[in-house]
Amino acid sequence: MEEVWVAGAAMNKFGKMSDTGREAAAKVSLEAIRAAGLEPKDIEYTFVSNCFGVAERQAHVGPLINTSLGIPDVPSATIESACSSSSAALHEAYVHVAGGFLNAALVVGVEKLSHMETLSATSYFAMGADYAFEARNGATFPGLYATLASAHMQKYGTKPEELGAVAVKNHQNASGNPHAHFQKPITIETYLNSAPIAWPLKLYDCCPFSDGAAAVVVVNPAKYRRDIPGTSAVIRASARAGSIAALQDRPDLTALPAARTAGEKAFKQAKVTPKDIDFSEVHDCFTIAEVLAMEDLGFYPKGKAAPAAREGQSAVDGSTPINVSGGLKAKGHPVSATGAAQVVEVFEQFNGHAGKRQVKDPQWALCHNVGATGGSCSVHIFEKK
Amino acid sequence: MEEVWVAGAAMNKFGKMSDTGREAAAKVSLEAIRAAGLEPKDIEYTFVSNCFGVAERQAHVGPLINTSLGIPDVPSATIESACSSSSAALHEAYVHVAGGFLNAALVVGVEKLSHMETLSATSYFAMGADYAFEARNGATFPGLYATLASAHMQKYGTKPEELGAVAVKNHQNASGNPHAHFQKPITIETYLNSAPIAWPLKLYDCCPFSDGAAAVVVVNPAKYRRDIPGTSAVIRASARAGSIAALQDRPDLTALPAARTAGEKAFKQAKVTPKDIDFSEVHDCFTIAEVLAMEDLGFYPKGKAAPAAREGQSAVDGSTPINVSGGLKAKGHPVSATGAAQVVEVFEQFNGHAGKRQVKDPQWALCHNVGATGGSCSVHIFEKK
Numbered sequence A, B: 001m002e003e004v005w006v007a008g009a010a011m012n013k014f015g016k017m018s019d020t021g022r023e024a025a026a027k028v029s030l031e032a033i034r035a036a037g038l039e040p041k042d043i044e045y046t047f048v049s050n051c052f053g054v055a056e057r058q059a060h061v062g063p064l065i066n067t068s069l070g071i072p073d074v075p076s077a078t079i080e081s082a083c084s085s086s087s088a089a090l091h092e093a094y095v096h097v098a099g100g101f102l103n104a105a106l107v108v109g110v111e112k113l114s115h116m117e118t119l120s121a122t123s124y125f126a127m128g129a130d131y132a133f134e135a136r137n138g139a140t141f142p143g144l145y146a147t148l149a150s151a152h153m154q155k156y157g158t159k160p161e162e163l164g165a166v167a168v169k170n171h172q173n174a175s176g177n178p179h180a181h182f183q184k185p186i187t188i189e190t191y192l193n194s195a196p197i198a199w200p201l202k203l204y205d206c207c208p209f210s211d212g213a214a215a216v217v218v219v220n221p222a223k224y225r226r227d228i229p230g231t232s233a234v235i236r237a238s239a240r241a242g243s244i245a246a247l248q249d250r251p252d253l254t255a256l257p258a259a260r261t262a263g264e265k266a267f268k269q270a271k272v273t274p275k276d277i278d279f280s281e282v283h284d285c286f287t288i289a290e291v292l293a294m295e296d297l298g299f300y301p302k303g304k305a306a307p308a309a310r311e312g313q314s315a316v317d318g319s320t321p322i323n324v325s326g327g328l329k330a331k332g333h334p335v336s337a338t339g340a341a342q343v344v345e346v347f348e349q350f351n352g353h354a355g356k357r358q359v360k361d362p363q364w365a366l367c368h369n370v371g372a373t374g375g376s377c378s379v380h381i382f383e384k385k
Helices: A021-035 A062-068 A085-098 A118-126 A141-156 A160-174 A188-192 A221-227 A257-270 A287-296 A305-310 A327-331 A335-350 B021-035 B062-068 B085-098 B118-126 B141-156 B160-174 B188-192 B221-227 B257-270 B287-296 B305-310 B327-331 B335-350
Strands: A005-011 A046-049 A076-080 A104-111 A196-198 A212-219 A233-242 A279-281 A364-371 A376-384 B005-011 B045-049 B076-080 B104-111 B196-198 B212-219 B233-242 B279-281 B364-371 B376-384
Touching: A005 A021, A005 A221, A005 A335, A021 A062, A021 A104, A021 A212, A046 A062, A046 A085, A046 A335, A062 A076, A062 B233, A076 A085, A076 B085, A085 A104, A085 A212, A085 A233, A085 A335, A085 A364, A085 A376, A085 B076, A085 B085, A104 A335, A118 A141, A141 A196, A141 A287, A160 A188, A160 A287, A160 A305, A160 A327, A212 A221, A212 A335, A233 A257, A233 A335, A233 B062, A257 A287, A257 A364, A257 A376, A279 A335, A287 A305, A287 A327, A287 A364, A335 A364, A335 A376, B005 B021, B005 B221, B005 B335, B021 B062, B021 B104, B021 B212, B045 B062, B045 B085, B045 B335, B062 B076, B076 B085, B085 B104, B085 B212, B085 B233, B085 B335, B085 B364, B085 B376, B104 B335, B118 B141, B141 B196, B141 B287, B160 B188, B160 B287, B160 B305, B160 B327, B212 B221, B212 B335, B233 B257, B233 B335, B257 B287, B257 B364, B257 B376, B279 B335, B287 B305, B287 B327, B287 B364, B335 B364, B335 B376
Parallel strands: A046 A076, A046 A104, A279 A364, B045 B076, B045 B104, B279 B364
Antiparallel strands: A005 A212, A005 A233, A076 B076, A104 A212, A233 A376, A364 A376, B005 B212, B005 B233, B104 B212, B233 B376, B364 B376
16 A cells, blocks of 8 residues: 655635636645646546536536646546545545555536526535435525534534624634635624524535636655655555435434544544644535534544534644534535545644644644535544654 | 356336336346345445436435335445446445455446436536536537537538437347347338438437446356356456546547556456457447447547448447447436346346347357546456356
8 A cells, every 4th residue: 555645736716716717626626736846747547526617617627727737638537526536536546555556646616607696505414414314305504404403403502692602713724824715703792693504504604606627736755755856745644435315314413423433443543532632624615514524533532522612622723623614504515526625724724824724733634525414424543744 | 366257137218217216127137136036145346426416416325225125234335437337336346246355246327317308418428528628618418529520520520420329220230139229120221311410410310318227246256156047247347447538538539548548457467369259348429439449449540440330340230249239329318227238138138038139149248338538447257158
């Protein structure tokens, strides 16, 4: 088994994007390749995520990106898993490089939906749920995550002020991230007074619709070591799991089984425990999702994560920093770019480039990326090198 | 490097499908798993292709298929590359098993578009082209392949009667295939008198819009050998390549560069030559595409494939059997199911189950699956075991 390093990573500013998806993807790809000290011709395979390319009438975007990079002959494949698409793509790249099939691969996720009406964006997102049993009957993601939130509140007494603490922290972190969609801190009062979206979730519980692109270059260091200019992130674990997609068929609504399974596999593979992780980027499409992640990954026992968030334990300078980038909640959530963007944060933190949101000398980081309401989950663990 | 065997494969009848995509995918998956002598719980990863799931408002179909199979915890990923999606998925499964990451994986491709208006189906297909430079300006696939056909006619004197011979042969082969969309032979007169679609292509040059699903189970035989009931197909090569997608930017329109590159890689990997191949399933979305494939793969020198087709060399009992299943042209082309369905034909031929279209004692087979007008291409070579 070969070692697999993230040698370069880059993203654009999430938010409303004037570039088309193919343009944005090519730009961040070139930046990531250069950050790795490579040239496009060193890339041997391109793994692309672009779930809603149809909104731009453009499927099969891999050859277009490779052509823009000047490497049209290089094979590409689209790898998707709803909101966890580019972490699923990273898993494929990891397997190819770890197995010795490739020495350098590009992973790039991109999404552009802002040119659609908001209703259409919601409708596109809802295709990640179980259409026959959820979306067709009117359930969209705010409603589905509201169901998870109310179950958690009922069982563990989770309070709006605790979910609000997650939102306030993530907006605070995003205010130090020039790539973030939202760069203004909010107060707990702003949170508590915000409009209800789907009870118990308010406006500030929900991540925005964002456009964006993010790219990651993975290499076999034995072949490329001399060229890597900065600090790399060694992928010590790349684990994925699935679960029943429809909430109605799950025995328990206070945890995401795919996240628990993928997390357990990842910690076993990396031979570390939650205590060893210096910071985590987790899938907080809604504030409750961050609370679930903190528990599903074993950072906190069930019912203890939300109070811990309110106590500041998950802040940049807390005992268990979570979403130091601002997370999906405030950095933004351009579906297929999200998993790769989490890795960009790991790369920037390991290189000491995170400015105001810099975690002190991190050695280990974790990324947790959920597809839909947890039909899929990927967990990656990285060591600084 | 572990050996990778196709131990089971299954498809439904291509054509108009009353099942939803998720239902059809689960059914053929179960059939393929049983053909391999396995149970669903033996499957460790599911690679799904479903390019136009959005037409059913269902993205992220992997967890739904796995849940139907009773294995919701198993990870899944969507792997796509336009019309070459499920061969790209097979490549991922191959790498996972060959690299020792998995012992048994499911590859399943499914597409349902017949509930859409025909215009919509054409529009969906066109998303596989370069939107900005082709589809936005009105080019859909019949027009793009007509461009390739007219260039080939001009340079090599390729005749309508030669393209017609491809159509007549593939309809003949499909008439012996109970899974085929079209099961009626046609005459050369029917072909020649059929309506023009995009000059020089006529109605019978074009494959139909089909619904359908096909599944393939790949295993590491060292772990599963005792359970495999029938004859398997060893994957001796799994190769992919890309190319400039837009025809306007290609230096030559009489070959698909991605097919040439993937073919060369595959023959090198399998350590065989075109002479060793007993039959091939190639990507004949239009008759000209079969002619290009015969040349791009090295079965014939440039300009010699079309006359050879007219002489009957590519018939089931010819010297170089091509598309014994009926091909995309007559078996049908449910985009994401096509690559996997080609492998189903290899599996049935190797097991001697191909009835009227059975090739005599085949030992080696090749599958060639093209994405769009050749922005991507996968070539797989199989040995009977």
